């Protein structure tokens with residue numbers, strides 16, 4: 029991989045994009061040729077700087093060169109597959125290991141370091157990276173004291189996991205960073221053992237940062253080491269070589285100054301870097317001398333997203349100093365705030381202020397500001413940005429006081445606009461509305477309504493645990509067994525979550541208490557009662573947990589929501605996964621949901637779409653209910669359950685009809701809708717009457733649309749009712765054409781579209797609004813599918829009715845849009861205007877004039 033990238037770099041060509049890499053990894057496609065041409069085109073003759081590869085070689089030669097480079101990459105992939113398969117076979121029949129002599133190891137390690145330095149220099153830190161996985165993954169649950177030391181010479185068979193044993197090594201070279209880290213260790217007998225650590229860091233590191241984490245001479249212990257014939261495949265692939273592969277970084281312990289070294293091993297622990305300069309890898313800093321050192325370290329730990337370590341450090345400092353200082357209390361407030369303990373944070377801020385007042389009016393309390401309802405953005409690591417103590421206190425109190433109150437429109441508005449402005453980690457309190465965790469027959473646990481709930485009520489407002497926004501190089505991980513490709517966001521989320529669980533072991537219950545897909549057995553936490561709120565910081569001593577990287581991957585794959593998408597190479601399915609929102613992850617799936625879930629930065633907001641009677645299961649869609657039945661089933665297949673929601677029951681009852689419909693949707697429908705779009709573009713002035721030619725074009729297309737409606741209608745079982753999501757777009761197009769030719773029938777078409785998405789009309793839907801109060805909506809029940817497009821349907825209908833001189837009918841449609849939007853997202857008119865104002869400004873302005881708050 030690195031060789032191919034270097035070769036491209038030498039030709040001044042860009043590295044393949046992640047999407048192109050995905051194409052290249054698909055051994056069944058002819059993508060290699062396409063990618064070769066695209067990459068070669070990136071340096072077309074005459075366009076680049078003088079003397080670039082295209083000028084020197086000419087386009088044809090250049091394409092040939094790229095082809096050759098990509099062919100090398102393809103054979104590297106093949107070699108990786110072959111090595112993986114061999115290792116898999118050998119697992120049953122391990123062979124005698126052939127360890128290289130020390131001299132050869134030193135030469136190899138020196139060359140690897142040189143190569144890494146050259147790659148960093150030539151291709152830069154943002155060069156894309158590729159690693160592999162697949163097959164068993166290991167984690168040791170034993171404590172060091174339970175394990176018996178082993179030396180490299182005793183590890184005679186490969187591949188083998190040396191259960192019950194621990195290998196002590198001292199590093200003899202700086203680490204080689206790639207996605208994971210490669211270390212070189214020496215045991216007491218002087219044998220060199222290569223070690224590859226996956227998820228050593230949350231994002232790939234440069235050589236200097238990696239060297240600071242593992243300075244030469246660091247003493248390490250590897251619990252129940254797995255000796256692999258291809259040790260580096262998951263961290264930094266290269267030629268197959270026997271070495272230790274660490275899948276879960278909690279299997280690796282680093283000894284720090286002051287810690288007791290391994291019994292019987294004459295290896296002195298290495299001195300750690302100063303805690304304030306560089307935080308120790310995955311551990312808490314120890315032995316800080318001065319109060320200012322402690323404060324600096326706590327702040328650095330918070331910024332690094334390690335509130336647990338910050339908390340433990342603070343507690344140790346407190347114990348040493350006996351009485352709390354205002355600075356310590358302020359730090360405690362920040363840590364508790366980070367951990368969503370608003371009441372605890374408020375108490376600590378208050379005490380800090382009282383103490384600082386007592387100690388001669390410290391400036392901690394100056395500059396108080398009102399924070400209002402607007403959501404603030406949190407700083408690095410999800411912490412409160414620097415602000416006066418009094419402001420911190422207000423904010424903590426506001427969150428604590430609102431804890432049980434349903435989020436207001438102003439709060440949701442603040443959340444929406446903060447996220448729209450690019451904020452990633454939002455300062456909002458969590459809220460768990462009328463929902464509780466219950467066992468659901470045939471579906472594990474789920475959430476049910478604890479009372480009758482009205483449409484629009486907030487069910488959940490939750491922040492993600494340790495969300496990651498990868499800013500490093502693009503990383504891909506190819507599973508050599510099932511072809512699944514994980515992208516940067518998935519890998520960073522996995523590494524970030526492992527590190528977060530080490531930092532805050534109390535988060536294991538909400539995170540590892542989730543299931544990890546049908547292929548992994550439940551963790552022990554799944555059997556415990558699932559926590560509804562975020563567990564508080566643990567007061568007891570910290571024992572570093574063993575975190576199984578494979579289980580965390582499964583949890584993310586089967587539970588995480590998030591804005592970034594990943595592609596299943598096998599099925600081509602695209603599904604979002606990056607951020608774990610623990611409690612919302614307990615929601616089970618239905619293609620026809622009864623809540624609307626939206627994402628704002630790292631915050632998830634779920635509101636009821638329809639009335640929820642007490643005890644009903646709350647369900648949301650893992651895959652888009654608008655997709656044809658067969659596609660939904662294929663996308664859900666990884667979960668290994670059969671969805672039995674109302675939509676699936678109806679689609680299943682349609683039998684062959686559902687398949688015929690899918691064919692129409694994929695075949696003829698797009699062409700008719702495209703034609704419809706072109707005809708609609710003929711309307712330059714919406715208020716002008718169409719000439720005969722235009723009218724005829726609209727009438728023709730309506731005929732074609734009605735034809736396909738009839739053919740699709742024949743694919744539904746008689747008596748199925750109006751829930752027909754595939755017809756939504758067809759009726760919407762009809763509405764747009766009818767608005768030109770026969771305006772009186774346009775609103776009916778929009779209503780038909782909404783009914784296809786699950787809405788129900790009021791009997792008096794066509795009557796004009798009368799009186800002075802707010803108009804009644806035209807719907808009695810909101811659609812559950814095509815949510816945003818449904819709001820457009822309502823606003824479009826309003827706009828047309830207003831234009832055709834029926835303002836009191838129009839205003840009822842706007843009222844419906846306002847209601848629907850409040851139930852789907854909320855946040856009031858400003859949010860609706862921000863999202864739809866550009867296209868439907870006049871309709872929304874009219875509403876604002878008549879019913880908007882001043």
Ligand SMILES: C[S@@+](CC[C@H](N)C(=O)[O-])C[C@H]1O[C@@H](n2cnc3c(N)ncnc32)[C@H](O)[C@@H]1O
Nearest residue numbers: 470471472473543587613614615616617667669
């Ligand atoms: C995100 S979790 C939901 C919580 C899960 N029920 C639990 O107990 O942890 C997803 C898993 O829940 C189960 N599940 C979700 N929706 C389901 C449904 N409609 N029918 C059956 N099982 C379902 C599947 O096992 C799926 O992989």
